[in-house]
């Protein structure tokens with residue numbers, strides 16, 4: 024089985040949970056769901072429509088603040104940002120606007136148009152890495168949108184305890200297909216020329232893109 028993040032074949036069945044097979048890659052430490060269990064586009068879009076968040080939802084704003092607060096420290100007022108995989112509502116981009124940063128947004132289902140040839144000083148990707156069917160392809164798309172010395176802020180729940188994988192709430196969402204550890208992000212740094220600037224070791228990772 025090829026790893027969808029690093030393309031390596033050094034993968035093995037990791038666990039079977041509720042008759043779904045999960046593989047682990049021993050090259051980049053990604054755990055990934057067997058493709059046979061991926062939702063189709065319609066089912067996936069339906070699930071995303073459940074996630075109707077807005078600026079009125081303080082709980083969601085607090086959640087995003089876990090990334091926005093540390094990220095803001097690295098940004099300058101002139102910076103152009105992009106919220107990648109924003110879902111049906113562009114809450115994070117609106118929050119960034121409130122903080123004085125210009126921020127576009129993109130989502131393959133809801134706002135599928137990227138501004139042609141535009142690159143960014145910072146990109147946020149909250150709760151989307153775990154949905155990537157083809158993480159290698161998506162990360163390479165992200166990189167193509169980043170200027171040199173730009174910031175990539177990611178939120179995805181990090182797998183801390185493999186022994187508890189079966190009971191981990193994060194795998195219960197049927198649209199979650201890829202699970203990363205800090206080691207996976209260290210792999211990405213090495214491969215693509217990022218440096219890790221910040222992590223809470225739970226769900227927030229901020230990288231700077233320096234190129235290879």
Ligand SMILES: [Zn+2]
Pocket residue numbers: 026027028029030031048049050051052053
């Ligand atoms: Zn891998």
